[in-house]
Amino acid sequence: MPTTRTDAERLDAEDVLAGFRERFALPPGLIYLDGNSLGPLPTSVAPAVHETIHRQWREDLVRSWVDWMELPTRVGDRIGALLGVGPGQVAVGDSTSVQLFNTLIGAARLRPGRQVLLTDPRHFPTDRYMAESAARLLGLRVVEVPAGEAAGWLARNGRDVAVAAYPVVDYRTGELWDIAGITAAAHDAGAVVLWDVCHGVGVLPLELARHDVDLAVGCTYKYLSGGPGSPAFVYAAERHHQALDLPLAGWLGHVTPFATGGPYLPAAGIARAVVGTPAILSLVALDAALDVYRDVAVEQLRDKSLSLTAFFIRCVDELPDEPAFEVVTPRAAERRGGHVSLRHEHAYGMIRALMPQGVVADSRPPDLLRFGFHPLYVSHQDVRESVERLWRVAETKQYTDPRFARTSAYG
Amino acid sequence: MPTTRTDAERLDAEDVLAGFRERFALPPGLIYLDGNSLGPLPTSVAPAVHETIHRQWREDLVRSWVDWMELPTRVGDRIGALLGVGPGQVAVGDSTSVQLFNTLIGAARLRPGRQVLLTDPRHFPTDRYMAESAARLLGLRVVEVPAGEAAGWLARNGRDVAVAAYPVVDYRTGELWDIAGITAAAHDAGAVVLWDVCHGVGVLPLELARHDVDLAVGCTYKYLSGGPGSPAFVYAAERHHQALDLPLAGWLGHVTPFATGGPYLPAAGIARAVVGTPAILSLVALDAALDVYRDVAVEQLRDKSLSLTAFFIRCVDELPDEPAFEVVTPRAAERRGGHVSLRHEHAYGMIRALMPQGVVADSRPPDLLRFGFHPLYVSHQDVRESVERLWRVAETKQYTDPRFARTSAYG
Numbered sequence: 090m091p092t093t094r095t096d097a098e099r100l101d102a103e104d105v106l107a108g109f110r111e112r113f114a115l116p117p118g119l120i121y122l123d124g125n126s127l128g129p130l131p132t133s134v135a136p137a138v139h140e141t142i143h144r145q146w147r148e149d150l151v152r153s154w155v156d157w158m159e160l161p162t163r164v165g166d167r168i169g170a171l172l173g174v175g176p177g178q179v180a181v182g183d184s185t186s187v188q189l190f191n192t193l194i195g196a197a198r199l200r201p202g203r204q205v206l207l208t209d210p211r212h213f214p215t216d217r218y219m220a221e222s223a224a225r226l227l228g229l230r231v232v233e234v235p236a237g238e239a240a241g242w243l244a245r246n247g248r249d250v251a252v253a254a255y256p257v258v259d260y261r262t263g264e265l266w267d268i269a270g271i272t273a274a275a276h277d278a279g280a281v282v283l284w285d286v287c288h289g290v291g292v293l294p295l296e297l298a299r300h301d302v303d304l305a306v307g308c309t310y311k312y313l314s315g316g317p318g319s320p321a322f323v324y325a326a327e328r329h330h331q332a333l334d335l336p337l338a339g340w341l342g343h344v345t346p347f348a349t350g351g352p353y354l355p356a357a358g359i360a361r362a363v364v365g366t367p368a369i370l371s372l373v374a375l376d377a378a379l380d381v382y383r384d385v386a387v388e389q390l391r392d393k394s395l396s397l398t399a400f401f402i403r404c405v406d407e408l409p410d411e412p413a414f415e416v417v418t419p420r421a422a423e424r425r426g427g428h429v430s431l432r433h434e435h436a437y438g439m440i441r442a443l444m445p446q447g448v449v450a451d452s453r454p455p456d457l458l459r460f461g462f463h464p465l466y467v468s469h470q471d472v473r474e475s476v477e478r479l480w481r482v483a484e485t486k487q488y489t490d491p492r493f494a495r496t497s498a499y500g
Numbered sequence: 501m502p503t504t505r506t507d508a509e510r511l512d513a514e515d516v517l518a519g520f521r522e523r524f525a526l527p528p529g530l531i532y533l534d535g536n537s538l539g540p541l542p543t544s545v546a547p548a549v550h551e552t553i554h555r556q557w558r559e560d561l562v563r564s565w566v567d568w569m570e571l572p573t574r575v576g577d578r579i580g581a582l583l584g585v586g587p588g589q590v591a592v593g594d595s596t597s598v599q600l601f602n603t604l605i606g607a608a609r610l611r612p613g614r615q616v617l618l619t620d621p622r623h624f625p626t627d628r629y630m631a632e633s634a635a636r637l638l639g640l641r642v643v644e645v646p647a648g649e650a651a652g653w654l655a656r657n658g659r660d661v662a663v664a665a666y667p668v669v670d671y672r673t674g675e676l677w678d679i680a681g682i683t684a685a686a687h688d689a690g691a692v693v694l695w696d697v698c699h700g701v702g703v704l705p706l707e708l709a710r711h712d713v714d715l716a717v718g719c720t721y722k723y724l725s726g727g728p729g730s731p732a733f734v735y736a737a738e739r740h741h742q743a744l745d746l747p748l749a750g751w752l753g754h755v756t757p758f759a760t761g762g763p764y765l766p767a768a769g770i771a772r773a774v775v776g777t778p779a780i781l782s783l784v785a786l787d788a789a790l791d792v793y794r795d796v797a798v799e800q801l802r803d804k805s806l807s808l809t810a811f812f813i814r815c816v817d818e819l820p821d822e823p824a825f826e827v828v829t830p831r832a833a834e835r836r837g838g839h840v841s842l843r844h845e846h847a848y849g850m851i852r853a854l855m856p857q858g859v860v861a862d863s864r865p866p867d868l869l870r871f872g873f874h875p876l877y878v879s880h881q882d883v884r885e886s887v888e889r890l891w892r893v894a895e896t897k898q899y900t901d902p903r904f905a906r907t908s909a910y911g
Contacts, residue, residue: 114558123562130558138549138781146728147525147541150860151534157728184776186750187598194637215751215776218764222749226605226637261760310777316557317568317780338633339597340626349672349865353629365595365626366721369728370549371779449561454760 092404092473100400100469106393109465112381113314120471120478122450125288125428125461128314128378137377138370157372161341161363164376168313168322171387172286172305173296178327180362181372185287185308185321186215187337191364192306192323193223195335196252196283199303203251203280204229207243209236213260216285220254226336236266240274247278257295258288258426261453263398263418265293265426269300276301281329287311292394292427292464294387303329312427312463315375323362330358339364381465393464395422398429400469401460404476405431412483417457428461437495438488439479446478503815503884511811511880517804520876523792524725531882533861536699536839536872539725539789548788549781568783572752572774575787579724579733582798583697583716584707589738591773592783596698596719596732597626598748602775603717603734604634606746607663607694610714614662614691615640618654620647624671627696631665637747647677651685658689668706669699669837672864674809674829676704676837680711687712692740698722703805703838703875705798714740723838723874726786734773741769750775792876804875806833809840811880812871815887816842823894828868839872848906849899850890857889 101107114130115121121129145153165179172179183191197206208220210233224231229251234242236255243253253275258265268284275282281303289295291312297305305324309315325333338353340346341363345354355361402416415432419425433439433456440452450460458479462472482488512518525541526532532540556564576590583590594602608617617635619628621644635642640662645653647666654661664686669676679695686693692714700706702723708716716735720726736744749764751757752774756765766772813827826843830836844850844867851863861871869890873883893899 186776
């Protein structure tokens, strides 16, 4: 690679976010490019969980619920800041899958009489499954139109669309879709939008309020580093709160959680999107993890992220012609999310072979290598080093080692 | 009270479970009679959570998913042992509210064409709300018949009932309902049963397999002491697995979780009831908490539980006539769950006034005092002492102290 270590060192020296790496308890020597799957442990998490277990649970017991009850909306507000929305519009809890189901039905009920639930044929599987399930219960029809064609399709055929449900970033290719354009087209057609922000929150300025987004759902264990299976969140713009009619009518979303009789009466505001008793240990870990975002602007995250992904693409471009990696992710900055995907027929074996080389990334079948670059703990030197090690794995065909063959559906 | 300390000491000396109290990190001197709301911290939890954070998450990162993926069904099997069912029929995850919704719809779809969802008008609020929500989506009708009349009603009017959804124990009165009788009546009518076992699991021999129960949902933060908001579980009898058609069609319930295309195809067995990414920290805490049940038979739990609740009722009976407490919970052992409720118009203030006296219990509006007796950490001396302190609070009218007035909806 003509791109030298000096180039990487210079970029890192200019990096205003370089010191943030200390906020994470990364294993020494590891280049971690899989934070878009499971973020690493922030140093703030273990003390917070310890406090919750040993003081709140052990000593204060049920009295701690006075504090815990507020967590879903209090942590929601912290995430809202990263989404570019004001307070009182984000609730945290449940898994992304459950949030998607609940919000899809709530969204469709905002547009009664319309028959179409529009989504992306290449959307993440759980998004597609939940769209089918919601449509079946409501008697709607799922229509699949790729995100790149959605705005145009909505302009031509959108009259019967209740909800347009799209990912902000394609989880395979890393392509960033046109949030403003699809949202505007949906609104022009009279539909509401539901954005899945899983692969955008914490790395991109999503600006949901500025784009007039209706609803969004996202997870917190990727860039937000909330821990394995940390709870998901839902954003609903304030203008929809009063009409938001969610099927998961749990006791904590009731206007009077400790009411003992009568029908379900949803709470005012986003509190109606809180469902059942939240998983407090996981929620406390997430709350603490969000401390890594203190004193950093979303624009700084985006600048560093683009610098890292551009540098990665530049390094890959300078590799010898064989073995050839196709850069799948758009080269235009405005169309690039937080990760970069490369295509190679031996994607799976290469990613496995990179692990003993101290580089963790992941693969997606059939032939994609995915590299996630978190602006708070990945450096340009990490980027250069990972490409060099990838090239070594490829050149020496280490991926053919039987140790790196596929052994499990979860591998 | 004629019942002397010596009586209590003798009962405790004969208690084969007395040593199990050491498995809990109870605050010194506290008499904790609220384990039917939030179980106390088991000593096994903190080391397990520490290991998950510092080794699995911090060091092994995404590789830990190979282990974590198995947790919902592995922990499910441990809970299944307490439900009296064989392995492979219980999945852990999500909140009780979410599990109720998912299972109610799955249950109704086992009996297509039937129009009635039968439930208890005094069921816990979230159970009633979810029944209404499920019925609305499916076009069914909710019919409310008290648990005590359900078997007779089913025999007379059950032909159109799809699902009978009841609590095993009334959360207010502590009455244990007739699991065998209601289940048999539902089956005779051609319906399936869904039992809410929240107030029974971990303290009663539920024997769901012997009673031929179809489906059950329960929480794990009460008697099971899994921690605040620890995940709920669902039991589905093996005979229903293939037909079980759940609306929460999440990626982890798919036959191939990492499939990237095609429709939702549910996994074989109970794995189809796993929905989205589980909240691992909360799930690991629950797994460790279940260690408190090692080397104890469910029958031993029940024997000790009945001994504690009978002794409590005996102590209350021996109190002076004024102030009068009405024992709301049935006196017949076979109709008594794990907690005992007393009626008094100053219930709320009395429970608040008991706290500084070192006794934690809870109240339910308008006039119930609830005392939960966990057989693994409550002694007969605790029971006697709590009644004595309650009597002191009542006799001296401490509950009229403004410090103990209602100040919050969560109080």
